[in-house]
Amino acid sequence: MRDITIEAEPAAAAVLAGDRADVLRRFADNLGRFGEERGLIGPLEPPRLWSRHILNSAIIAPLLRPGRVGDIGTGAGLPGLVLAIIRPDVDFVLIEPMERRVAWLEEQSEELGLENVTIVRSRAEDVRLDLPLDQVTARAVSALRTLLPLTAPLLRNGGELVLMKGASVDAEIAAAEKQLRKFKVSGVRVDVLGEGLLDDVTRVVRGIVRATDG
Numbered sequence: 001m002r003d004i005t006i007e008a009e010p011a012a013a014a015v016l017a018g019d020r021a022d023v024l025r026r027f028a029d030n031l032g033r034f035g036e037e038r039g040l041i042g043p044l045e046p047p048r049l050w051s052r053h054i055l056n057s058a059i060i061a062p063l064l065r066p067g068r069v070g071d072i073g074t075g076a077g078l079p080g081l082v083l084a085i086i087r088p089d090v091d092f093v094l095i096e097p098m099e100r101r102v103a104w105l106e107e108q109s110e111e112l113g114l115e116n117v118t119i120v121r122s123r124a125e126d127v128r129l130d131l132p133l134d135q136v137t138a139r140a141v142s143a144l145r146t147l148l149p150l151t152a153p154l155l156r157n158g159g160e161l162v163l164m165k166g167a168s169v170d171a172e173i174a175a176a177e178k179q180l181r182k183f184k185v186s187g188v189r190v191d192v193l194g195e196g197l198l199d200d201v202t203r204v205v206r207g208i209v210r211a212t213d214g
């Protein structure tokens with residue numbers, strides 16, 4: 001078996017994960033060791049696993065409130081499993097269509113003893129949830145204008161979008177003007193998180209979704 005070099009844990013991990021740092025470390029180690037052979041991450045990712053993926057996901061944890069949070073297209077567990085580890089006070093619904101990714105999420109959730117995670121194998125546009133969500137997260141799933149139809153309908157009236165985006169976030173918002181109106185997203189803003197703590201900041205589009213008659 002080829003040697004895999006996993007990035008050393010940055011000091012910010014303990015700051016962001018607090019008393020859940022041990023569990024987060026176990027997840028990072030599992031993803032670094034098995035992620036490539038399981039087809040979850042590329043070969044370039046283990047040496048930048050913490051800074052580019054784990055902490056980039058963990059930094060949004062303070063934006064979540066106790067309640068039901070859905071993560072769309074969780075893939076290897078980003079950000080959904082990372083957030084579920086750090087925020088045991090929040091219930092997470094991870095929605096992911098690919099069988100092998102779902103198998104990974106189920107295994108990890110079991111191995112790490114997470115009791116606040118439900119995994120649903122589905123595309124977001126086909127999913128039927130018992131209850132609407134209070135907040136929805138997504139990372140690297142699609143451009144905002146195509147992501148809104150996958151995320152906004154899953155929220156309760158007054159629920160919040162918390163969508164992780166790259167440096168082109170302003171252009172994505174401009175291109176999504178029609179969809180933002182259609183799905184009644186108000187108070188759209190971009191939070192830039194991690195300055196002074198992480199090597200790379202994380203940008204998050206936030207907005208509240210109001211039903212027509214709400």
Ligand SMILES: C[S@@+](CC[C@H](N)C(=O)[O-])C[C@H]1O[C@@H](n2cnc3c(N)ncnc32)[C@H](O)[C@@H]1O
Nearest residue numbers: 072073074075078096097098123124139140141
């Ligand atoms: C590029 S990966 C990103 C995975 C993870 N969020 C991350 O940041 O590493 C995109 C993920 O979205 C999932 N996906 C694609 N279309 C989807 C849809 N319509 N509904 C839910 N998930 C979807 C894919 O199966 C894949 O796991």
